[in-house]
Structure formats: structure tokens, C-alpha cells
Amino acid sequence: MSLSEDQRERYKSQLSLPGMSEARQEKLLSSSIVLLGLDPCGTNCAVNLAQAGIGKIILVDQDLVVESDLSKHSVFTSEDINYPKVDILKRKLTTLNPDIQVRNCFFKFDTHNADHLLGEGELVVEGLESWQDKLVASDSCMQRKKALIHSGLLSFSFHVFSMIPGRSACLRCVFARLGLEDFPPDGFKQSVLGAIASLAGAFQAAEAIKLITQIGTISGNHLLRFDVLRSEFDDMTELIGRSDCPDCGRWG
Template structure:
């Protein structure tokens, strides 16, 4: 779909409350309508993020998720309703988003992000939201966005807490600058053991959406070089300064990760998401 060059009267009315905002205006709205955002994972983070991106008129929304809606998802994954249980998440989400805003072209990928498909999918997008759960996915997104030069917003949630970081690869501190590599597999308990408050997922997902919108419009200060951490139980927010790490295995001057390891794509858990990290314990993080 080609983004319209002229805002229709209906569009002006639909987006009037944000067109009014300094830094957006008609020009900003047109930018949004021409923008493409990929939401990887349409769950606790991705569902609320996608809702706000669609409502704001982001022209193309890519939704990627291989899962089907489960009853236990509904506590936080607000795009999926009770009758959707058992349906593919991307289908359930796309239906709601198209109803919310027909201006938005929703593209669905009922698939997992893998080293062998990441580059091709990311290529068509301006900004990526990491709404994934597993560390394999999070590190893969960080690596693929680095190699593809795509800005992205990471978020993590746990119990009553969350964190978020926006990354412009090669310019600002990346996910691997902070977390060099995934923890050992055995060290990671499952989500069902830990739990999360649905509102925390919503909060962080909406923060990601706000970061994407700001990045697309070019407005304000992004969560770059600072990690937002919040504790909803105590309702406190802090930002922790993070720098580009001269020893970062991905974006440092002497990277040990030089390309996505597509040879590992056949592995069932895709744990070795990039060459180097899994094979060389140079970071002492094994």
C-alpha cells in the first residue's frame, strides 16, 4: 500500500488529537502513515504495543508470532479475546487491528524469527519492537537489527517489574553492550513459574509503542543509552545510564559476532543465534 500524500478529512479527524501535538502535525502524521513497524511477538508486550501503533496510524504493521492463543494469555495479551483461544495469534491480532484502523496495512508472519529468516523480514521495516519472551529471541533480534541497521526497542517484564531500551545500531548502546550473551539454558526457569502482572506488560508494551512513534517522527528523547527500569509494585521508575561497550561482542571495535548463524537455524531452540557468542567464551559469561 502506498501511503497517501494527502490526508483525507477522515484521517485529519481520526488523528486530530495527535496532529495537534507540537512535533507531529500533518507532516508527522504523514510520516507515520508511510512508516513500517515490525512487532515480533504478539503477546504481553506486542499486543498493547500493536494496538497503539495501529491507532496512531502507522502505515504498515508486521506481526510475527508462531503461537496460538491460549487461555492463560488473556490475562495480559489484550488483543486476544476469549473466543480467540486456539486461533493463531497473528490472525487474532490482525483482525482486531484492521477493525480498529483500516488505514493500517497489517502483514502477518505466523512463524518464528530465526537466523535464516530474520534478515529478509526485517529488511522491509523502519523500526522493530521486541515483544518476545525468550532470550534466544531477544538476542537474535538484537543481532539481526545490528546487521540490518534497524533501530529497535527492547523490553522485558517480570512479575511487577519491567525494563526498556531503544537501540540505534552502531550509534547507541545495544542489548549486547549490556547483556553480552544469553544465560545458560538450565539457568532460566519458565514464565509460568515466575508470573507477571498484565498491567506491567501493558505498561512496557505501550512504552515501546511510544518509542517507536517518537523514533519514526523524530521527536523527543529516546530511551537510548539509558535503560528504563520500573517496579510497579512500588511504582518507581529509574533510568540507568548505559554506554556503548568497547568490549561489546556485537557492536564493539573487535566484534566476535560477525553474522547471523544461519547454519544453526535448524536447531529446535535456535539458542545459538549468532556466530561467536555460543562458541567462544571470551566474555566469561558462560
């Protein structure tokens, strides 16, 4: 597979980036990503993945667009209300980039469909609203040795963590190190500023692109945390899994 003239023109800006090449663009175009959950980070991430030319994106989400989504998601409009997010987003992504395939799965990710879904992508990005569901995604990806790119929003801050089985702690161990054993209470999801969710989703997309093209470094045990109100950035390192963790312990 080589790039067509139209594709060289479409991806001209990113092809001229240091380290980027036509071969790496072809890798993006032949890659597949499973996107679990379309929270505001997830939808923004999907747009960035489509722009970059990720060849196949599998969208998994069970929700309809509601009025309150319009202030949090950059892709939905009032005309989309009451339609499944996966259907609307599929249409928008394939219009944005006809090079790519998008599959819309209008159901909730859980342990029963994990095998089938995760088998379809070379890596997984999660935009799940529930922190319990994020842990289910972590367990499923660890068991199947799939990289998982996680983001978490907490008020005016967010963090992004690329979990690479064999090199990273699982989310259960990372959350414990962050003091997140007690998950944010129900309702925290309402406290989302669209601009911050967009940042987190864009960061996840950039991490996915780095993993697929092998540009730059992803150490596997760093968590990047941004406090937007304080304008502070933390790079938390040495996120080692607990020795008694069934997922992390087995890699040791």
C-alpha cells in the same frame, strides 16, 4: 500524500500535540514496523501502533491463543482460543484502523528469516518471550543497522531500551550490565501481570512513534526501568558496549 478529511478527524487528538504536525502524521502513515513476537507487551504495543496510524505493521509469531493468554493480553477473548495470534490480531488491528496494512507471518523469527523480515520494516519492535530470541533479534538488527525497541518484564518491574545501531550498545552488552547474563529461568513467563505488560508495550509504541516522527529525544544509551511495586523509576545511562563485542566494537 496528504491527509484526508477523515484522517484529520481520526488523528485530531494526536495532531494537536506539541511538535506534532500533518507532515509527521503522514510519516507515521507511510512507515513500516516489524513486530517480532506477540508476548503481552507485543500485542499491546501493536494496538497502540495501529491507533497512532503506523502504515504497515508486520506481525511475526508462531503461537496459538491459549486460555492463559486471556489474563495477560488486552486484545484476546475466549472466542480466539486455538487460533493463531497473528491472524486474530491482524483482524482486530485492521478493524481498529482501516488506514493501515497488517501482514501476519505465522512462524517463528530466527536467523534464517531475519534478512527477509527485517528488510520490510524501517524499525523493529520485539515482543519475544524468550530472552535468547531477544538476543537473536539484537544480533540481527545490529548487523542490518535497524533500530530495535526492546522490553523486558521481570516480576513487577519492566524495562524498555531503544537500541540504535551506531549509537547504542547491543542487547548482549546491555543485559550483561543489568546482571542478566543468567537469563530468567524457564517458566518466568507465567509470572506476568497484564497491567505491567500493557505499560511496557505502550512504552515501546511511544518510543517507536518518537523515532519515526523525530519528536523528543532518544539518546540511544538510556534504559528506562520501572519497579511498579516500589513505585520507582530509574533512567540507567552510559550503557556502553564491551570493546570485545563483535557488534558494539565495530562502531567504536
